[in-house]
Amino acid sequence: MAAREQHHPPLDGVELVTVLAALAEPTRLKIVRMLAARDGERAWKDIDLPIAQSTLSHHLKILRNAGLVQSRTEGTRCFISLRDGDVSERFPGLLETVLSCERGVLACGDATAADGDAGAVPPPSAAPSV
Amino acid sequence: MAAREQHHPPLDGVELVTVLAALAEPTRLKIVRMLAARDGERAWKDIDLPIAQSTLSHHLKILRNAGLVQSRTEGTRCFISLRDGDVSERFPGLLETVLSCERGVLACGDATAADGDAGAVPPPSAAPSV
DNA sequence: TTCGATATTCGACGATCATCGAACACCGAG
């Protein structure tokens, strides 16, 4: 399917272990970081990682089922965004903390965020505004 | 081996994904919660879960390699404790957040921590503005 | 030293997972 409406579970039904498992995979964590780097949505096609499309779709499904991301359909295309609001409500501080932990790694090795994200990285202590 | 000194990696060499993977397993998360519930150490034998000893040993090894727990030997016995200090230094807020997320679940189904679980965990309220 | 208790390691088994290419379903454009 090019862009059919997908299932997005209410966060109440999602367990912590599910979220942690979703984040505990390098590729998926990278995707989440990409999404967090730019506020708002990101086009499916703009998520370019060295993996097959079917694999990306698979990872996005897992992130979706964990309640971490959300996909919106517009014509043929699909836009992904972080459900940080919902996640923060169910697991306060979790996403922010994980992302702030990863800031260093982000700045170092990974290109994907080489764009404007530069100035980000506020002291992790403070609640990252997301 | 009854109680040989085990390897405890410096937290600097531990990646976030490793820690998340260690926590993203129900049994291991339960162990971490048990350890967090009581400050200080916990005797190996006091960790009674419906699993084989070899399985418990396996999980503890993974938690050790993730830098989450630490084992001390005293004679034949072995005492496990959370490395919360080291973890907080490397991944500020991570362990606290994960544990606080789990409090509800803890209070409900699981007896192990019925005690006072000394209050760590700062109010996560912290305002993810989103 | 011998024995029992304690924890780790060693296969082994079944289940789950990440990955891929191919087939499929959907949409807009021609």
Added chain:
DNA sequence: CTCGGTGTTCGATGATCGTCGAATATCGAA
């Protein structure tokens, strides 16, 4: 309607994981 572009689903494959019982290593006690 027919195409080409876009995500998703469907096996299949190889790797990793959780689990166990048995074997092993280490210590204290008899």
